[in-house]
Amino acid sequence: MKFYDFYMSNAAYRVRIALNLKGLSVEQVIVDLVADEHRVPWFEELNPQRMLPILEDDGLTIAQSLPIIEYLEEAYPEPALLPAERGSRAWVRSFAQSIVSDMHPLMGRRVRRYLANQIGATAEDIDGWYRNWIAAGLSGLEGMLVARAETGQFCHGETPTIADTCLVPQTYNAQRFGCDMSPYPTIMSIVETCNGLPAFADAVPEKQPDWKPMEGVIPGQSRESK
CATH class of the missing domain: 3.40.30.10 (Glutaredoxin)
Incomplete structure (x- = not known):
């Protein structure tokens, strides 16, 4: 492989x-x-x-x-990285797609590069763009987690799923760019749990x-x- x-x-x-x-x-x-x-x-x-x-x-x-x-x-x-029950599998996939399809495309390096090189955005402008979409995305994810009884130590229950594999890298980038993470206590609790596992820490x-x-x-x- x-x-x-x-x-x-x-x-x-x-x-x-x-x-x-x-x-x-x-x-x-x-x-x-x-x-x-x-x-x-x-x-x-x-x-x-x-x-x-x-x-x-x-x-x-x-x-x-x-x-x-x-x-x-x-x-x-x-x-398994997906739950056994089909409704739960659909929710995990939905959560992951909210990051991969809705958040990440707005913040990728090629987008930031285009803003700087083609539109003439300053570093401050790009930083504001990034923080705006991070806040919008993480606010929605926090709401999704708070609303579900199935939310546990991880995004779904007590074992990691695909949702967690997507959440942790996105929060890493948010923290790298100095975003305020205090409005997202559920997210940060899950991220802390994930990063305590070697599979996450070694990645x-x-x-x-x-x-x-x-x-x-x-x-x-x-x-x-x-």
Whole structure:
């Protein structure tokens, strides 16, 4: 099994957690997004979208974090990352999609880069954009968790699910950009529980082999455009 990864990819972070929870070993291939390695011909041939993550397994090449995690759930079902009951599975998927489809696309590096390089947004403008959409998204997620009796130590019950694999990386990025997390006590309690598990703790960017400090790289810029 081969996994194309970059330490600061939020989407790849989700998959790293899922791989760890399932105890799966992979051959890790680093694709440095800041150095634009995703734009080289061999990677574009692998994934015409030029995006991470990518998983290769059993002759298959799978893109996008949630399809990868769903594939892992079907191919390697233990431990389960989806509840047994279909209504609960639907809720977990809905929660995960709220992050992956609604929040993350507004905050990704290519969006911040476009705001800076094409629209002329300042670092302060981009920071305001990021904080606005983080607050809107996390407020909704907090409400979803508070409203459900099934919310436990984790997003659903007492074991991690796909919902948690998506929540933890999103809150990591929010904290990285200095967002106020005090309005989201339920989220932060769940994140603290998750990060107490080795599967989550070992997936953090700082523990990846390609980790490097990101100081000096503002949200809208690459190293080359500084």
